[in-house]
Amino acid sequence: MPDVTKREFLKVSGAVIGGIAAGTTVTAAERTDRFIVSTKGKADLSDLTVVHEMPGINYAVVRGDESEVKRSVKSYEADIQIELDSPDVNEEAPTLEDSDYEGDPGDVLQWDKADLDVPEAHETTEGEGTRVAVIDSGVLETHPDLKEPLNVDLSKNFTDDGGDHNPVAGDDHGTHVAGIVAADNGGGTGVNGTAPKTDLVDCRVFSAGGGAAFGDILAAVVYSANIDADVANLSLGAYPVSRQAQGQFYGKVLNSAMTYANKEGTLLVIAAGNDSADLQHDNGTQVDLDNDGEDETLSGGYWISLPNEGAQALSVASTGPIGYGLSFDLDDVDSPADSPAVYTNYGTNAVTLAAPGGDYDISLTDPVGGVPAYAYDLVFNTVFSVESDEDGESEQVPGYGWKAGTSMAAPNVAGAAALVKSSNPDYNANQVEAALKKAAEVPDDYGKEYYGAGYLNVVDAL
Structure with a gap:
């Protein structure tokens, strides 16, 4: 530690x-x-x-x-040192091993790819000629759906825990994020990523001792730019952070790194956060900042959510259906796939796009296929479990499972950005972002504060 x-x-x-x-x-x-x-x-x-x-x-x-x-x-x-923040539902989220589902799991369980028409987008490109960095908790290189896209030579551990780029302990967050970006269906029996032909680079910033150092995250952003990554996905963040005192320094150095990455052509796709927080109206609150027993009133944009409110960030809010597992039909759900997730952060100037990250109604506990019905409204992709081998040594066993969060929404956008870049190799980072924003639309009956430019539309962005 x-x-x-x-x-x-x-x-x-x-x-x-x-x-x-x-x-x-x-x-x-x-x-x-x-x-x-x-x-x-x-x-x-x-x-x-x-x-x-x-x-x-x-x-x-x-x-x-x-x-x-x-x-x-x-x-x-x-x-x-920053701790990873995920919705509570992920603590009990099941894996495919918990279910009695048979067949290719990518066929039915990946409602996010279906709603984004990813198979249609793949008729144009699968991300060839692009590179995506995943700045996270590590990507399991032995996962059959990630072996092909993962560039082991460029992947790197930015922590000081002495390991390599692979995840440590049981943290499969980065493996799930990477699969959403680039899983290649493991030879026909696994799951699909949005850009399975991209060159995937694993930048591990979460250590064996827990948490991620801000300095390691900064270094990974700069590294991503210096290896010519077209996109870097950051499904991480800290909120709230004061704009005052030390916050000014941290904001300044972060903006320097992010502006540099943008200039070098790396689009930074960042999760908006999972606090159900209105990032646009976080002032006027009474807070005892100096522990003197008296509250001070915050004003003037006191709080900032980092890094998704940093310079050049493409900040992603999360959406998801409610009741998908009851029918496996996106046209027959209680809430549509593009409706805001219960946990997502929002704010008119704090969100750039919204994308599938999973939603849930925890009361949907009746089992469907051996797992609670609410699980099917989460995002299904690559994970691993930790098991003991015959010698008593622990090993990481590849598998598939469900998670929810803006952490899952961001890589859907990162993969889409790789497809746009693949189709338009001369685009810089700003042009890729502009194409994604131009194609997006705010769904009827919902406010712009949950969507920014709108809900991700992969096909039209190409």
Whole structure:
């Protein structure tokens, strides 16, 4: 585990921000062993251990005593450790092994690909000639649906836990995200990704000890740009973050990395978050910021959700059906596939697009095919389980399962962006985003705050 202070970086105890109780969402703690430093001016890093150089921007991540850091550079802040935030439903989400479903699981269970008309899009392109980086918890390279698209040579571990790019422990979040982008159906018996012919690069930023360091995320963004990734998917984030004090520094360095990536042609597709939060109206709240027993009133855009509200971000909200497992017919559901998910963050200027990420009504517990009916409204794709082999050693066994979240919506957009780039190889990152936005439409009966430009339309974007 990394060294962190006992003091939480996000001090908003008990406050209700944008419809959520702060403290129930992502927490971030300051690290005492690593720092993000500006390399401008007379910075001298010779007495420090450089963890990430981040060529292309004027920042680096270093390890050392704060006293030495203070002597070596003019501007710095402690690195921070961020925990992954997912809807509670994922804690009990079943896998295909729990069901009695027979046949190719990609045929019926992937309502997200059906609603996006991905098979029709594949008549034009499957993402050939593109590269997508998945900045997440690692991608299982032995999964039969990910072996072909995964570029093992470029995949990299950005943490300091000593492992390789593969996931550690039982965290299959990144494997699920990668499958949504690029699963290639494992020779005809698995699941489908939106861009199965893209070159998939795994950038692991979540460590064996838990959490992801902000500095590792920044380094992965810069790396993605420097290996000419056309798209980088970030199904991660921290909310709420103050725009004041240290928040100004973190926002500045993040914007520097994101602007650099955009300039280099890498479109950053980022999950909007799973707090049911109105990111557009998160002011006017009474919060005891300094723990003096008196509340202060927040105003002037106090909070920001990072990295999805950073510069050049394509922020993705989540949608999903309710009742798909009762009929396996998207025309016969309680709520359509393009309706806002109960957990998704929203906000008119904080969301760029909406896409399938899964929804749920936890009361739909009656079993269908051996699993609760609500599970079929989640997104189905690649996962793995951890089992013990005959020698008692643990091994990661590839499989398939359900998850929900803006974490699942973002890779649907990332895969679509790869298809647009494949069809239009001369497009830069802004042109790819513009094509996706132009093709999208806000569904009837729902507000723009849940959709930005609208619901993802892959076929028309091509």
